[in-house]
Amino acid sequence: MKGHWLSAVAASALLVCGLAACGTGTPNSTAGGLQIWEGYTGAEGKAFAHLLAEWNAKHPAEKVTSLYVDNDDSLPKLLTAVKGGSQPDIAYVYGSWAPNVAQIPEVVNLTKVVQRPGVDWSDFWVGERDVATVNGKVIGIPALVDNLAVVYNKTLFAAAGLQPPGPNWTWDQFIADAKVLTVPAKKQFGTAYVTPGSEDTVWHWEALLWEAGGEILNASNTKAAFDSPAGLQSLDTLRTMAVTDKSMYLDPTDSEYANLFNSGKIGMLVTGPWDLSGFPAVKYGVQIMPSYPGTNGGHQTISGPDNWVIFNNGSKRVAAAESFLLWLTATPQATYFSLHTGDLPIRQSVENSPGFEQKMDQALPGVDTFITNLGNVKQARPQLPTYPKVSTILGQMIVSVLLGKTQPQAALASAAQQVNQALASGSSS
Amino acid sequence: MAVRAVLERRAQPGRRRQPGRPARPKAREQAAGWAFVTPAVVLIMLFGVVPIVWSAVMSFQRNNLFSPNTPFVGLANYRQMLHDPVIAQAIGHTIVYTALFVPGTMLVGIFLAVAMNRKIRFISVYRTAAYATMAISTISEALVFIWLFDPSYGIVNYLFHLVGIPQQQFLSSTSEALYVIVIMTIWGWTGFAVVVYLAALQGIPQALTEAAAIDGAGRWATFRRITLPLLSPASLFLVVWLTINALQLFDEVYLSTQGGPLNSTTVLVYYLYQQAFGGANFNFGYASAIAYFLFVIIIVFTAIQFRVGRRLVHYRS
Numbered sequence: 001m002k003g004h005w006l007s008a009v010a011a012s013a014l015l016v017c018g019l020a021a022c023g024t025g026t027p028n029s030t031a032g033g034l035q036i037w038e039g040y041t042g043a044e045g046k047a048f049a050h051l052l053a054e055w056n057a058k059h060p061a062e063k064v065t066s067l068y069v070d071n072d073d074s075l076p077k078l079l080t081a082v083k084g085g086s087q088p089d090i091a092y093v094y095g096s097w098a099p100n101v102a103q104i105p106e107v108v109n110l111t112k113v114v115q116r117p118g119v120d121w122s123d124f125w126v127g128e129r130d131v132a133t134v135n136g137k138v139i140g141i142p143a144l145v146d147n148l149a150v151v152y153n154k155t156l157f158a159a160a161g162l163q164p165p166g167p168n169w170t171w172d173q174f175i176a177d178a179k180v181l182t183v184p185a186k187k188q189f190g191t192a193y194v195t196p197g198s199e200d201t202v203w204h205w206e207a208l209l210w211e212a213g214g215e216i217l218n219a220s221n222t223k224a225a226f227d228s229p230a231g232l233q234s235l236d237t238l239r240t241m242a243v244t245d246k247s248m249y250l251d252p253t254d255s256e257y258a259n260l261f262n263s264g265k266i267g268m269l270v271t272g273p274w275d276l277s278g279f280p281a282v283k284y285g286v287q288i289m290p291s292y293p294g295t296n297g298g299h300q301t302i303s304g305p306d307n308w309v310i311f312n313n314g315s316k317r318v319a320a321a322e323s324f325l326l327w328l329t330a331t332p333q334a335t336y337f338s339l340h341t342g343d344l345p346i347r348q349s350v351e352n353s354p355g356f357e358q359k360m361d362q363a364l365p366g367v368d369t370f371i372t373n374l375g376n377v378k379q380a381r382p383q384l385p386t387y388p389k390v391s392t393i394l395g396q397m398i399v400s401v402l403l404g405k406t407q408p409q410a411a412l413a414s415a416a417q418q419v420n421q422a423l424a425s426g427s428s429s
Numbered sequence: 430m431a432v433r434a435v436l437e438r439r440a441q442p443g444r445r446r447q448p449g450r451p452a453r454p455k456a457r458e459q460a461a462g463w464a465f466v467t468p469a470v471v472l473i474m475l476f477g478v479v480p481i482v483w484s485a486v487m488s489f490q491r492n493n494l495f496s497p498n499t500p501f502v503g504l505a506n507y508r509q510m511l512h513d514p515v516i517a518q519a520i521g522h523t524i525v526y527t528a529l530f531v532p533g534t535m536l537v538g539i540f541l542a543v544a545m546n547r548k549i550r551f552i553s554v555y556r557t558a559a560y561a562t563m564a565i566s567t568i569s570e571a572l573v574f575i576w577l578f579d580p581s582y583g584i585v586n587y588l589f590h591l592v593g594i595p596q597q598q599f600l601s602s603t604s605e606a607l608y609v610i611v612i613m614t615i616w617g618w619t620g621f622a623v624v625v626y627l628a629a630l631q632g633i634p635q636a637l638t639e640a641a642a643i644d645g646a647g648r649w650a651t652f653r654r655i656t657l658p659l660l661s662p663a664s665l666f667l668v669v670w671l672t673i674n675a676l677q678l679f680d681e682v683y684l685s686t687q688g689g690p691l692n693s694t695t696v697l698v699y700y701l702y703q704q705a706f707g708g709a710n711f712n713f714g715y716a717s718a719i720a721y722f723l724f725v726i727i728i729v730f731t732a733i734q735f736r737v738g739r740r741l742v743h744y745r746s
Contacts, residue, residue: 075706076706079494079495083494100493100495100711101495103493103495103496104495104496105497187581187582189581195601195689195690196686196687196689197687197688197689197690197691198687249581250601252600252601252685252686252687252689252690253575253600253685253686254687256575256576256579260582265582388710388711389710392710396691396692399689399690399691400691403601403603403690403691405603405691
């Protein structure tokens, strides 16, 4: 009797083990192919599948299979996979997560890999390299680069009798144009701002702060530096439009602004190239961000690059993953991907190849300005594991000013105090 | 006293089971029984008990899931709650939300259920329509409400304008956003409450309401004295179930306001998620501590509800 009982338990345990995929992890061989997690859909999905097929035809022993994972959810999924020892060989990871991802022991150090002959690491934009590097260690290879510029509705500008913005324009001009473009009767706004208080709220402002000549943190990343005249000037700009002129549509959902722009309800948007394909219904132009005359900031922008990260599943698989990524991000493949998706070129050599910008602009009007604007990426957000906390505090600060709840100077002072606290407790842990 | 007569007839005891314990099953049967339940037990252990225990352990650690270094910090995560101003706000919002959502959903539910508990034309169409709110995904629900309550372009402000009420900021207002979410979720849960009440209403024997009518009770008195007490088991179920769900509000907040503006819609579960995954905080230790705090609140609430319910609920024998 007892034997029966035990075998029944053993059989069910086996069954459960099978379901939960218990086991010893992947053996150190490339048998079964490498697995890559990516979140491409639409045109990006097609272009990526094409490149993948090309690689797999040439490298039957190192086939790569892809698994779609929504980029927003990839980190929780990755963390769970790593804990269970079933991490993919390669994953697409947001750049803002890099300092945290660098703490995962299974993440492969690529510092020597990117120095191999033929890779030409310096061909990647400086903003990309900054975000792929954490404490001097390269943990990823750039997968995507973008930046912020001003997309404006040409029809609304003409109807209001305004000149379209030129490359030397200023924030005062932006504020004045936004005011003219605001027509309450038509429910038309001069501009819009995303106000969920998330990093999307924050990085839009960070570009203004840099243009006004300010910094987010001090050089050693130990104290807040944004409670400065530049910080005040940049917040005042936003407050004038949101509170005084009411020329700014505040979008807490982080998505409706694009629909409204495409419906001709918003005159100007500070946004990135990813939104352009969502504006088929309006005639739009793109201009670099305005500047603050009298400051040393000039015209700047901010970039949010993302990375391909390799996870250790044994030396053979790591080696195969490295050669695949170096191939994927080499100039010919990067050119193909940009031309078929409208994504900005991840390498300078792609941008400089003859006829590239014209071809891009034909596919997606206005994208050439974003490409040129890559040269205006002069700094990166602080690469700190505590940056998410800093970002949360800055998000609250910006939203409270935009909603008219707090005066800019008071908001800056209180946020600076909180950031200093977060940095102090973050470094001690 | 027709009602009493009917009730007494129904209350007559049926056949009683013989007293005494049932015979113990033979060892062989016991083994077979274990063999049948083992797969389920192992699965529940694996996907239920293990995560529950693990998060309990994490609540005493500083753990970001990245780093293998997870020092034991004792009660530090729980103590942090005492000094966290946002969690105080989150608790307040959760209580206000629950206090409005639970009775709100039940009132709308009972009203619609009574209205639909009769034989009229197209009744099944109405009933399906009411339940549809339950079948619609939360995402579409949230998107529809975001547009309905859009300050500049929404139809609600348009209707307000027609009757001369000034334009409201709704989801962009720190004082109004939470109430929009209350309305949104009441709408979403109405179908559930309607189905539960409809089923309960149909279980009320007509003899009772007819008897009440013979006794001279009006419609309101019949509802108040006969229907409502007989619905009390369904009401208790709804109170408990809706409260548990209200305390765990997340989807609608995540989709419409992300806790904002300025934390005005941050509720406990959303804050917990924020601490764990949102905005890349990765404070898993603190998030686990909040989860356990919420767990205790839910247990206490449910215990109180059952205790109070025992006095107010009338079960028919």
